Amino acid sequence: MTALTAPKIVDSTALRLVRTELKLVRRDPLVLTFVLVFPIVTMLIIGGAFGTDPDPAFAGQNPSHWYVASYFTVVIASTGLVMLPVHLAAYRERGVIRRFAAAGFPRWSFALAEMVIGLATIAVAGAILLVVAAPIYGIPSVHHAGRVIAGLGFGSIGFVSIGVLLGSLLPSARAAQAVGLMLFFPSFLLGAGGPPPHVMGSALRHVADVLPLTWVTKSIREPWLGIGTATSALIAVAGLAVVATYVAVRRTAL
Amino acid sequence: MLPTTPPSTIMCTPVHSAAPVAQVMVSDSRRVEDEIYPRFDAAAGGPANDRGMTSSLIVTVRGLSKSYGERVVVDSLDLDVRAGEIVGLIGANGAGKTTTVECIQGLRRPDAGVLRVLGCDPTRDAERLRPMLGSQLQDSALPDRLRVHEAVALFATERARDPADLLERFGLSARRNSAFAGLSGGERQRLFLVLALLNRPQLVILDELTQGLDPAARRGVWRAVARLREEGATVLLVTHELDEAEALCDRVIAMRDGHILDQGTPADLIDRNAGWATTRFSWDGPHNFRALPGVRDVVVEPGRLTVHGNRQSIAHVSAELARSGRVPPDLAVEMPNLEAALLHLLEGTDHREMVTI
Numbered sequence: 001m002t003a004l005t006a007p008k009i010v011d012s013t014a015l016r017l018v019r020t021e022l023k024l025v026r027r028d029p030l031v032l033t034f035v036l037v038f039p040i041v042t043m044l045i046i047g048g049a050f051g052t053d054p055d056p057a058f059a060g061q062n063p064s065h066w067y068v069a070s071y072f073t074v075v076i077a078s079t080g081l082v083m084l085p086v087h088l089a090a091y092r093e094r095g096v097i098r099r100f101a102a103a104g105f106p107r108w109s110f111a112l113a114e115m116v117i118g119l120a121t122i123a124v125a126g127a128i129l130l131v132v133a134a135p136i137y138g139i140p141s142v143h144h145a146g147r148v149i150a151g152l153g154f155g156s157i158g159f160v161s162i163g164v165l166l167g168s169l170l171p172s173a174r175a176a177q178a179v180g181l182m183l184f185f186p187s188f189l190l191g192a193g194g195p196p197p198h199v200m201g202s203a204l205r206h207v208a209d210v211l212p213l214t215w216v217t218k219s220i221r222e223p224w225l226g227i228g229t230a231t232s233a234l235i236a237v238a239g240l241a242v243v244a245t246y247v248a249v250r251r252t253a254l
Numbered sequence: 255m256l257p258t259t260p261p262s263t264i265m266c267t268p269v270h271s272a273a274p275v276a277q278v279m280v281s282d283s284r285r286v287e288d289e290i291y292p293r294f295d296a297a298a299g300g301p302a303n304d305r306g307m308t309s310s311l312i313v314t315v316r317g318l319s320k321s322y323g324e325r326v327v328v329d330s331l332d333l334d335v336r337a338g339e340i341v342g343l344i345g346a347n348g349a350g351k352t353t354t355v356e357c358i359q360g361l362r363r364p365d366a367g368v369l370r371v372l373g374c375d376p377t378r379d380a381e382r383l384r385p386m387l388g389s390q391l392q393d394s395a396l397p398d399r400l401r402v403h404e405a406v407a408l409f410a411t412e413r414a415r416d417p418a419d420l421l422e423r424f425g426l427s428a429r430r431n432s433a434f435a436g437l438s439g440g441e442r443q444r445l446f447l448v449l450a451l452l453n454r455p456q457l458v459i460l461d462e463l464t465q466g467l468d469p470a471a472r473r474g475v476w477r478a479v480a481r482l483r484e485e486g487a488t489v490l491l492v493t494h495e496l497d498e499a500e501a502l503c504d505r506v507i508a509m510r511d512g513h514i515l516d517q518g519t520p521a522d523l524i525d526r527n528a529g530w531a532t533t534r535f536s537w538d539g540p541h542n543f544r545a546l547p548g549v550r551d552v553v554v555e556p557g558r559l560t561v562h563g564n565r566q567s568i569a570h571v572s573a574e575l576a577r578s579g580r581v582p583p584d585l586a587v588e589m590p591n592l593e594a595a596l597l598h599l600l601e602g603t604d605h606r607e608m609v610t611i
Contacts, residue, residue: 013411020400020408027399095394102359102391103409103449104384 014109017100021113022120035083035125039074040132042193043067047137057198059227065140066196068133069224072152073192073217075125080159081166081184082177084118088167088252089176101254111164111252115245118160126152143226151219151234154241158212161244168251187213212240310336312457312488313358318367319512320353327353329512331367335457340482340489342503344496344596350512351492352392355459358490359387372456385411388455390446392462392492398435402426402445405434411453420448424478440471447478451487458482461492476501500592508599515599520592525565528595533561533571535582546570565589 025031050063058066091097100110130139142148166183170176188194190204191213197205208214218233313335320328328350335341343351356362358371360380369376374383396405406417421427424444429437437445443463450458460479464472479502482489493499499506500520507517516523530550537559544552548567553560561571568587575581590598 016408020404023404024397024399091397095391096397098361098391099389099394099396102361102384102387102389102394104381104387104411107381 014106014112017105017109017113018116021117025117025121031083031087032121032125035075035078035121036128038078039071039125039129039193042074042188043071043129043133044136046193047071047133052137058196059198059225061225061227062140063196064137065225066221067193068130068137069140069221070192070217071129071133072126073155073213073220074188075122075129076152076155076159076216077184077187077192077213079118079121079125079156080161080163081187082180083121084114084160084163085166085170085176085180086173087117088114088164089170090173092168093172097252097254105254107253108249110254111249114164114167114252115157115160115248118163119156122156122160140225142224144223144229147223147229147234148220151216151223151230151237154234154237155216155219158237158241158244159216161241161248162212164248165244165251168248187211190214192217212237215240310338312337312372313490314368314370315354315358316368318354318357318369319365320350320357320362321365327512328357328364331509331512331514333507333514335488335490337488338486340479340487340491340502340504342499342506343490343492343509344494344499344506345509346494348511349494349509351494351509352461354509355461355490355492359389359459360384385413385453386456388450388453388458390443390450390458390460390463392465394446395442396434396445398433400434401431402434402437403430405445405449406452409449409452413453415452415454417448417452420451423481424448425474438471439467440474443467443471443475444478447475451482456488458487458489459492460489463491463493464495464498472498496593496596499596506592506596508596523599524590524592524595526595527599528590529564530590531563531565531568532588533563533568533585534588535559535575535585537580537582543571543574546574 047064047067050058052062052064054060055063057063088097097110133139166180167176170179186207190200190208191211197208200208215233215236218230219237222228222230222233311334313333315331315333318328318331318333319326327348331350331354333354343354345351353362357364357367357369358376360371360376360383363377371383372386374386376383400408402421403417406421410417418427421430424447426441426444426448429441432441434442434445447460447463450460463479464475467475476498479489479491483502483504491499491502503520505517505519506523508515508523516526518526536557538557541552541559543549543559543561546563546567547570548565549561549563549570550567551562553562561567563571572585575585
């Protein structure tokens, strides 16, 4: 692989690839099923399991609001750990990426297209999640909007990049699905949509603390609900986004 | 109508540095490089406008080697392709053909060797080179739901030909709204040909073009490639189908285990590797055919003779028959075709598949 150089200004070929990929995802909504359905269904179940009274186990918050503020992260994780790896690995397995490379598409265009797809998916699925949550549990008010947006942004970019990276490493769509789900469920249960950290045993809490998804959840949930500012988690998520993006773009250069 | 532009139209810019030619050779590279590009005057230090290419040389490969782990796939391979040629790279699976063309396209980095394709180093100048190539890759695909006209629009650059004309020529006009997944194998390959030719490439690389196609679809794709020949395109065709090489190629390069075994026109290869002929006819009584020039063996059966020898033996046997005044009415001469010659070459067997003339 040639030395990494700064990406060129996006040219029309890259934009055509982005537009085409977005069109293809719209045409095949089954690709999005997991991202659209799983977070909503589990949020509806878990969010209603602990009632709505403020609870010390949930840092004194309404448990339903705690989960509404946590489940955007589940959308991010399902996109980055399941949808994108499977989509990319299927392309690679079938020789689609080689064909793009041989056609002389700009080196960064494919990575860019997949990142745009991932971010667009998170935006759409996250919006639907909130629309579903609003009439049932209500949307908790946002205490530190800037920090929440930063957490959402860095977390989305980081996990989308991890998804692109996994898709470029795993040999087949089936392998990507297996590995993706294996990474997704522990992250989901310990780092976003499972029991609150206060009720976990110390061993589980230690594991949860080192999961990247936990950092993303903290960086969104704490400033959203006013529990804290989660500055260290936000810095960790920003670092994750930078490193993962660098490696993913380099790895998927055509 | 030409699908390609003349080879001199667009090329990689010549390199000015003291290490003038891109190289991945780990040793002895200067010597190899000088051999290929003897006209470059390094002392002058200026641009060498024609360095790296004679006017007709599109691809030059010297000493290409590539291994995957311990397995050597291509071993010190030399290869030239000239403008306007259809060159067939043939050999059994695992001969190193695909790896060779992937290195030529810059899709794989060679372990060693000096490669020049349209004046570019395929590894270092991949971004500039690839748009000048038209590729049909082995085992590649497009997204299932991508429609034919969308694929053409996606792959078209500012140099693209009229896509409607290309789709019409390759019989895909009626399928322009069809998704890739809905195309037959032959239609997919024809779409790949359309995409390969779309941006007026200076070199077309076709890898296992007819793999998995039924005979009718194969013939359709062959006709499309034959049309390229008539139009003067330069084509590097990778195949393990020997009849395909015979039908389409001006020159054939036979590979085995990463090496080139032989190369030349189909006639040259037949001559060198299957230059034998068999003459059969009815005959009773004594004969002297065994003593004729070029005759290797005579098999006598009741009322019938079979004479094996080189191609010249046909003339000597025929002359002897004419001299004897007993020209048999069932005289038949059998000669090998390219497939037999190449099987002989590739497998080292005395394959006796014949064409009766």
